[in-house]
Amino acid sequence: MATPVNNLAGQASLVKRLGWTFLLLCCYRIGVHIPVPGVNTEALKAFFDNMSNTLLGMFDLFSGGGLSNVSVFALGVMPYISASIIMQLLQVVLPDVKRMAKEEGQAGRRKITQYTRYLTVLITLVQGFGIAVGLESMLSPSGAAVVLHPGWEFRFMTMITFTAGAVLVMWLGEQITERGIGNGISLIIFCGIVVGIPRSVMQSIALLRTGAMEPVVAGAVVLLMAVVLCAIVFVESAQRRIPISYAKRQIGRKMMGGQNTHLPLRLNTAGVIPPIFASSLLLFPATIGQFSSNEYVKLVADFFSPHGIMYNVIYVALIVFFCYFYTAIIFDPKDMAENLKKNGGFIPGIRPGERTQEYIDGVLSRLTLSGAVYISLVSLLPMLLIAKFNVPFYFGGTSLLILVGVAIDFRNQIESHMISSQYEGLMNKARKTGRM
Known part of the structure; x- marks a missing residue:
């Protein structure tokens, strides 16, 4: 066991990281409430009240309410996620980018991160221009203009503001990952969903009072949410354990190995990445269409309506694709098989080498398919609820999936940090004992 001093040091380090996480998330929430200059906030609020359960409502969900305020953080983390998707796809398509990520080590990964940042700026400029043009043509239900002084000056200022805000959000996410606990981008999305839940509860109460619900x-929606929540917790914690045995080896005078263990593979290997990536790709063109006044662009936006069949079909197809794509990036059966063979490990009944690789690949493919079906069913739930019962996005399956997935990952990060602190304490104690 680690000494009390080491335990206190580990707890102090954890408290420091949690403090950084909380502080940076507070900075993000402050920026969400700072509006872009030149916007009539009352007219904008009235406009978004009528668009709460549309595609713009879903985008506002991922931006933590920043889009409905047209704040400096209106685009949130979506441009960065879109840029990350493009760079990961380029690693598969372009050999040079793949070599940079695989063979150049930390330097190559830094280059890819830098290119992702540049691409984020480019995507933000395009989205910022489209939203600025769309805002100029928007009117509240009472006929009031959303933009007080339209023109190129407003468009340029909005583009620069959105770009600066997106870059700052990207930086905050990276700082949370580095200095805090958990994945910064996921925690920013998590924070945006959590702060919107009270507002959705009030909307639902208002619907009950007016008789709209x-x-x-x-009661059925609450019961369904509880069932879905339990199902998500169960699936996110489920594992397929492949038994591993290690042959006995004599190294010097010591006999090593001869133990049995297992290789844990999660049922949902890709986690919450597929629905976030799929939503990001669908929201990028559709949001531009929602703000545009061009009739053809509006037809495209209607085609991508969340209530439409084609939207849901494309959404499910993208979820399945990103489940397999992301799993292929983070898990390589060939490397697993080679590492087992080098360390004298094998799967009982399976020959080491190529047979082990094929076995792991087959198990991983079946798990990925099951995870893709599970994520698709959970992600389609909000569309069905909204179409039939006028339920806010925050009560849908995608929101619950992100909340539970990020919460479980956050808990695991805390546990890993505590175990690491105790291990460091044991190592320091062993070093001190060795010197005496």
Whole structure:
């Protein structure tokens, strides 16, 4: 066991990291409430009240309410996620980019991160221009203009503001990952969903009071949410354990190996990445269409309506694709098989080498398919709820999936940090004992 001093040091380090995480998330939430100059906030609020359960409502969900405020953080982390998707796809398509990521080590990964940042700026400029043009043509239900002084000056200022905000959000996410606990980008999305839940509860209560939602429907929705929440927790914690045995080897005078263990593979290997990536790709063109006044662009936006069949078909197809794509990036059966063979490990009944690789690949493919079906079913739930019962996005399956997935990952990060602190304490104690 680690000494009390070492335990206190580990707890102090954890408290420091949690403090950094909380502080940076507070900075993000402050920026969400700082509006872009030149916007009529009252007219904008009235406009978004009528668009709460549309595609713009979903985008506002991922931006933590920044889009409805047209704040400096209106685009949130979506441009960075889109840029990350493009760079990961380029690693598969372009050999030079793949070599940079695989063979050049830390220097190559830094280059890819730098290119991702440049691409984020480019995507933000395009989205910022489209939103600025769309804002100029928007009117509130009472007929009030959203933009007080339209023109190129407003468009240029909005583009620069959105770009600076997106870069700052990207930096905050990276700082949370480096200095805090958990994945910064996922925690920013998590934070945006959590702060929107009270507002959604109030909207649902208002629907009940006005009779727009029946009490039986509200009770059924709450019950369905509880069932989905339990199912998500169960699946996110589920594992397929492949038994591993290590042959006995004599190294010097010591006999090593001869133990049995297992290789844990999660049922949902890709986690919450597929629905986030799929939503990002669909929201990018569709949001531009929602803000545009061009009739053809509006037709395209209607084609991508969340209530439409084609939107859901493309959404599910993208989820399945990113489940397999992301799993292929983070897990390489060939490397697993080679590492097992080098360390004298084998799967009982399976020959080491190529047979082991094929076995692991087959198990991983079946798990990925199961995870893709599970994520698709959970992600389609909000569309069905909104179409039938006028339920806010925050009560849908995608929101619950992100909340539970990020919360579990956050808990695992805390546990890993505590175990690492105790291990360091044991190592320091062993070094001191060796010197005496």
